[in-house]
Amino acid sequence: MVVEEYSEVARHYRIKETVGSGGFAKVKRAVHLPTGEIVAIKIMDKAALGSDLPRVKTEIEAMKNLHHHHICRLYQVIETSRKIFMILEYCSGGELFDYIVQRDRLSEGESRTFFRQIVSAVAYMHNLGYAHRDLKPENLLIDDEQNLKLIDFGLCAKPKGGMSDHLYTCCGSPAYAAPELIAGKSYMGSEADLWSMGVLLYALLNGFLPFDDDNIGMLYRKIKAGKYDTPDWLSPDSLILLKQLLQVDPKRRITVDKLLNHSWITNDIGVPVEWHSKHQMSVLDEDVVTEMSVHRKVSRETMKAELEKWNYDYLTAAYFLLLKKKTSGRPVRLQMTL
Ligand SMILES: [NH3+]CCCOc1cc(-c2cn[nH]c2)ccc1C(=O)Nc1ccccc1
Numbered sequence: 001m002v003v004e005e006y007s008e009v010a011r012h013y014r015i016k017e018t019v020g021s022g023g024f025a026k027v028k029r030a031v032h033l034p035t036g037e038i039v040a041i042k043i044m045d046k047a048a049l050g051s052d053l054p055r056v057k058t059e060i061e062a063m064k065n066l067h068h069h070h071i072c073r074l075y076q077v078i079e080t081s082r083k084i085f086m087i088l089e090y091c092s093g094g095e096l097f098d099y100i101v102q103r104d105r106l107s108e109g110e111s112r113t114f115f116r117q118i119v120s121a122v123a124y125m126h127n128l129g130y131a132h133r134d135l136k137p138e139n140l141l142i143d144d145e146q147n148l149k150l151i152d153f154g155l156c157a158k159p160k161g162g163m164s165d166h167l168y169t170c171c172g173s174p175a176y177a178a179p180e181l182i183a184g185k186s187y188m189g190s191e192a193d194l195w196s197m198g199v200l201l202y203a204l205l206n207g208f209l210p211f212d213d214d215n216i217g218m219l220y221r222k223i224k225a226g227k228y229d230t231p232d233w234l235s236p237d238s239l240i241l242l243k244q245l246l247q248v249d250p251k252r253r254i255t256v257d258k259l260l261n262h263s264w265i266t267n268d269i270g271v272p273v274e275w276h277s278k279h280q281m282s283v284l285d286e287d288v289v290t291e292m293s294v295h296r297k298v299s300r301e302t303m304k305a306e307l308e309k310w311n312y313d314y315l316t317a318a319y320f321l322l323l324k325k326k327t328s329g330r331p332v333r334l335q336m337t338l
Pocket residue numbers: 019020021022023024025026027039040042072088089090091092095138139141151152154
């Protein structure tokens with residue numbers, strides 16, 4: 001029964017058009033009825049997921065721990081007998097991939113603005129012990145303030161023994177995959193991410209990939225050789241940074257901490273990349289707690305205790321979306337339907 005499947009979702013959201021799909025998921029735009037805020041809902045059919053189900057669990061657990069202004073925020077998870085719904089932050093500007101294609105390539109200045117945001121998100125992840133492992137322009141969305149938001153944490157890894165632990169599963173998209181990863185050797189997720197960031201920076205500055213071939217064997221050979229074209233519009237500083245990122249030997253590759261105040265990164269801007277999250281998670285916002293406790297006719301203490309469970313249920317969603325309204329300067333008000 002479709003109604004049963006969607007009842008929990010339909011109670012709080014009005015689902016609109018599809019905004020994207022990838023592999024085993026369809027993503028739709030939706031309205032969160034109690035606040036009127038726009039969200040994205042990633043819908044997955046458990047049966048169709050098959051062996052990909054662990055990837056979804058990985059993504060959900062990772063996103064519950066990753067709170068950063070350049071990482072797409074998870075608001076709520078709804079699981080029914082047949083489906084999993086992830087309620088996510090909406091990014092009206094679409095994929096960075098399409099943004100580059102529409103412009104052929106970006107100027108060094110615009111590439112720097114975007115790349116600094118990617119460095120901020122990756123530095124945050126690496127400092128929390130996570131590696132993304134599938135960094136590419138298709139997984140970077142643009143919000144209505146031209147901010148990048150990283151998505152798709154289905155392949156991210158948090159090695160048990162911390163970031164020094166080696167990973168073995170070969171994954172991610174071939175054109176962005178590091179040489180050590182496609183060589184089948186054990187590799188460090190963080191080092192593989194830095195290689196992918198090199199491919200990403202190259203794509204921003206040139207509008208095409210450093211290593212490309214229709215034949216996967218040829219592609220792998222090009223990646224392992226680590227040789228790429230250097231069009232004449234690339235500045236000497238850009239060439240230096242690309243060389244430090246696209247180092248075939250992972251031990252010689254630059255680390256994200258060294259990137260934070262790299263001369264190319266700070267050029268024209270003057271300040272290093274700030275990677276700490278702007279999202280405050282430990283202290284609940286008093287105005288939002290007030291609105292929710294009044295609306296639910298419970299005491300503030302009761303509402304605070306409920307919210308501090310971070311169940312990623314409709315209360316967590318209402319809290320995050322009211323907070324988003326407040327930071328965007330809109331009234332912190334709930335409609336009657338909560
Ligand atoms: N390449 C992105 C296609 C659209 O996918 C998304 C869009 C949004 C989005 C759109 N607006 N705001 C957020 C949020 C999440 C995803 C996503 O995780 N897609 C996906 C990743 C891996 C496998 C299958 C699907």
